[in-house]
Every structure is written in structure tokens, then in C-alpha cells.
Amino acid sequence: LAKTTQPISMDSYEGQEVNITCSHNNIATNDYITWYQQxxxxxxxFIIQGYKTKVTNEVASLFIPADRKSSTLSLPRVSLSDTAVYYCLVAPRGSSNTGKLIFGQGTTLQVKP
Amino acid sequence: DAGITQSPRHKVTETGTPVTLRCHQTENHRYMYWYRQDPGHGLRLIHYSYGVKDTDKGEVSDGYSVSRSKTEDFLLTLESATSSQTSVYFCAISEPGQPSYEQYFGPGTRLTVT
Structure with a gap:
């Protein structure tokens, strides 16, 4: 399973856009990128998942460049309630690996007033 | 929210005592998982189940056993609790065959071994 690297912590202020980048240099062809919030x-x-380009839902956007060696979770106009730990995970699509998600330490986002 | 409950939610026990944590789901999902979460380590998979009576080890399975006799219940047993097993334990469920690898997590059980 591909290893991921993300910042340990980030600070932001209410109303700002927050971008959290995750590196996954060894991502495989059949890997998906998934972000969780705790x-x-x-x-x-679970908050969002993507394979390539851009994915957007009501919570966040996920940007994935063409080489897929990194991804960026974007949270628009954060509020105090977005203070949480955000995990980036990479996992293959395949029944033999179903569920074997590797949660690293995540990024602790602190939103200040 | 997915129908997942964990019991007990909090437990304090003594070293050497057997402990069983229960995870119950009402979603009829095939896969169930037990994780532990410790400061500096994030979430680590202990054991998981891919069906009734079908289980496999995760990355930190030593000292733990599991059982799944019904789809809805997944039990985690510490045969002889040690202080290193003080942690927050999360149960999760998922359903294979879906495009995403979305897992639904329970509220957690805080276990303290003294």
C-alpha cells in the first residue's frame, strides 16, 4: 500500500480557505485517494475520494494532478467547527485489499476566530 | 450516521484481566474492523472480518483476538490486558464492491489498563 506524507499540523482563521497537501509518490495505477476527518x-x-483531476462535494474539493503523486484537500471558508484531524489515505481497488486502509498521523487543523 | 454502537464506551481494568469489547451494527455490512488509536500513531488496524467466522490480522494484532458469530456483532478480546493496551478502540464497517473505500466508524471505547 502506498505511503502518504502530510503536514502534522496547520493553523487557519475563520473564513479562510485551507489547503492540505498529501504526498504519495508510490501511488499505484489502481489506487484511489481518500480523505477522512476526525x-x-x-x-x-469519510469526506471525499478521487482518482484523478478534481472532485467536489458539499464538504470539500480534492485536486489531483496528472502524475497523481500528490493530492490537495481544499476546505472553503473554514469555521471553528472544521477544527479536526484530516487523514489522507491511498488504497487500491480490489477485493483482496478491501478495508486495509492505512491511517497515518494525519494533519491537525486548528481554526482560530 | 451509520448504525454502529460500541460497548462499553469507557472501561478501566487491571493488568492481567480479560476484557471484551463489543461492536454492533445494524447496516448488514459484510466487513468489520477493529482499530486502536494512540497519540503519535494515528489509527492502527488490529483485526478485521470479511464475513461471519472469517477474520484476519491487522498490523497490531498481538495480544488481541476477535470473533464474529453473527453479521451484526464483532467482538475484540484482550485475553490478559496490559498497560500498553490502554488506548481508544474504534470499530468500523464497510461494504465491498462499492467504488469508494468508505468506512463508517463507531463512537469509540476508551480503555484504561492500570
């Missing part, structure tokens, strides 16, 4: 005292929550 609030204090809760389990992680």
Missing part, C-alpha cells in the same frame, strides 16, 4: 472524541468520517 473530530475530538469521535471516530473518523
Amino acid at each position: 473530530f475530538p472524541s469521535q471516530g473518523p468520517r
